[in-house]
Amino acid sequence: MKAPDNPVLVIGAGPAGLQAAKDVAEFGVPVLLVERRKELGGAPIRWSYHTLAPDFRPTEEVMGPLIDFCQSNKNVTVMKGCIVDGYSGRPGDFHVRIKDETTKNITEKVVSSIIVATGFEHFDARVDPRYGYGRMPNVIGINELEIMLKQGRVVGHDGKPPKRVAFIFCVGSRDRSTNPWCCTVCCGVSIKQGIEVKQLLPDSQVYMIYMDIRTIGLWEKLYWESMEKYGINFIRGRVGEVYYTGEKLLVKGEDTLVRGPFEVLFDMVVLAVGIEPGPGTKQAAGALSLSLNEYGFLAPKIPNVHFDSGKEGIFLAGACVAPMSVEEALSEGSAAAMQAVKLGSRLMQKVPV
Numbered sequence: 602m603k604a605p606d607n608p609v610l611v612i613g614a615g616p617a618g619l620q621a622a623k624d625v626a627e628f629g630v631p632v633l634l635v636e637r638r639k640e641l642g643g644a645p646i647r648w649s650y651h652t653l654a655p656d657f658r659p660t661e662e663v664m665g666p667l668i669d670f671c672q673s674n675k676n677v678t679v680m681k682g683c684i685v686d687g688y689s690g691r692p693g694d695f696h697v698r699i700k701d702e703t704t705k706n707i708t709e710k711v712v713s714s715i716i717v718a719t720g721f722e723h724f725d726a727r728v729d730p731r732y733g734y735g736r737m738p739n740v741i742g743i744n745e746l747e748i749m750l751k752q753g754r755v756v757g758h759d760g761k762p763p764k765r766v767a768f769i770f771c772v773g774s775r776d777r778s779t780n781p782w783c784c785t786v787c788c789g790v791s792i793k794q795g796i797e798v799k800q801l802l803p804d805s806q807v808y809m810i811y812m813d814i815r816t817i818g819l820w821e822k823l824y825w826e827s828m829e830k831y832g833i834n835f836i837r838g839r840v841g842e843v844y845y846t847g848e849k850l851l852v853k854g855e856d857t858l859v860r861g862p863f864e865v866l867f868d869m870v871v872l873a874v875g876i877e878p879g880p881g882t883k884q885a886a887g888a889l890s891l892s893l894n895e896y897g898f899l900a901p902k903i904p905n906v907h908f909d910s911g912k913e914g915i916f917l918a919g920a921c922v923a924p925m926s927v928e929e930a931l932s933e934g935s936a937a938a939m940q941a942v943k944l945g946s947r948l949m950q951k952v953p954v
């Protein structure tokens with residue numbers, strides 16, 4: 602079978618977009634990969650994730666081969682620092698306008714189909730003043746702790762390693778005053794990080810302050826291991842406020858198991874910030890006239906068939922549709938790639954789409 606001449610356009614080069622680009626290219630179909638940032642790899646590379654939950658695999662081990670493939674394979678053309686500005690046409694013959702964000706130059710390309718994989722942003726914890734993020738020293742996000750773990754150096758603002766560390770779950774998740782949805786990965790990521798803190802600082806005390814533990818599927822092993830092997834403590838509760846005493850962080854809240862208030866001093870507070878749709882997804886939705894749901898994620902035509910945007914020839918993949926893990930984003934990239942190749946093949950054979 603002859604491969605279609607017009608490339609498949611993939612927007613976003615995170616786990617979902619890179620996997621989609623690789624799978625399409627391996628079918629012998631050309632790919633145009635458009636990424637708005639100057640580097641490929643999406644959130645795991647941008648935020649320097651140290652290892653990936655649930656298996657503690659170094660991020661480079663997962664992302665490196667995908668990035669290398671897309672940068673070196675002859676079927677993949679990469680355009681960095683660019684966005685898609687608009688389109689016209691129909692499946693097999695979409696005309697897209699690609700804008701260089703620095704020079705503002707516009708390039709027009711003809712593509713056969715489009716995969717949107719524009720991902721997510723971290724919740725900005727400054728939006729919720731209860732936690733003191735951005736105002737108090739040693740209150741950090743899990744994304745910032747991930748960078749410290751990668752550097753092999755977890756320290757407070759005074760350069761000293763913390764003796765007592767609290768993780769506060771569901772910051773900007775499952776909270777109707779900010780984001781009502783569950784970010785799905787932050788329980789597991791926090792527990793993974795707690796274990797890594799204990800490996801680095803065995804004498805430290807680590808507390809997880811949680812609403813429910815949502816280490817779904819095989820991620821649950823992190824939960825048992827953290828308690829049984831590393832002695833990590835779990836408090837089921839809600840945090841009312843974090844105060845800075847001038848030396849320590851006082852975390853005040855309610856223990857929802859024993860139904861009483863708690864006040865505990867910590868050296869470092871780590872906020873498990875959630876996943877929310879970013880401006881990149883809004884931009885792509887505008888350019889391609891795609892629907893967003895009430896939360897700002899891209900809305901598939903049928904809720905449990907994520908790849909189907911409801912527009913012929915435009916497919917969706919990854920965290921631009923819903924919060925998800927890397928393993929799910931990779932699978933969604935593959936699923937969207939299959940749809941794009943299937944469409945190309947039907948167009949080649951002149952089978953009605």
Ligand SMILES: Cc1cc2nc3c(=O)[nH]c(=O)nc-3n(C[C@H](O)[C@H](O)[C@H](O)COP(=O)(O)OP(=O)(O)OC[C@H]3O[C@@H](n4cnc5c(N)ncnc54)[C@H](O)[C@@H]3O)c2cc1C
Pocket residue numbers: 612613614615616617618635636637638641642643644645650652653654655683684685718719720721722723743744747786790874875876880881882884885918919920921925926927928930
């Ligand atoms: C703190 C934290 C830690 C995590 N750790 C883990 C973990 O240990 N294990 C795990 O499985 N999952 C983890 N996750 C989840 C993981 O980050 C996501 O599952 C994954 O990044 C989703 O991949 P994606 O390709 O859909 O989106 P992203 O990684 O967000 O990639 C999207 C890409 O699209 C680009 N883009 C956006 N808009 C546009 C546009 N308009 N035009 C062009 N390009 C655009 C972005 O620049 C980005 O490169 C973590 C999440 C958080 C918040």
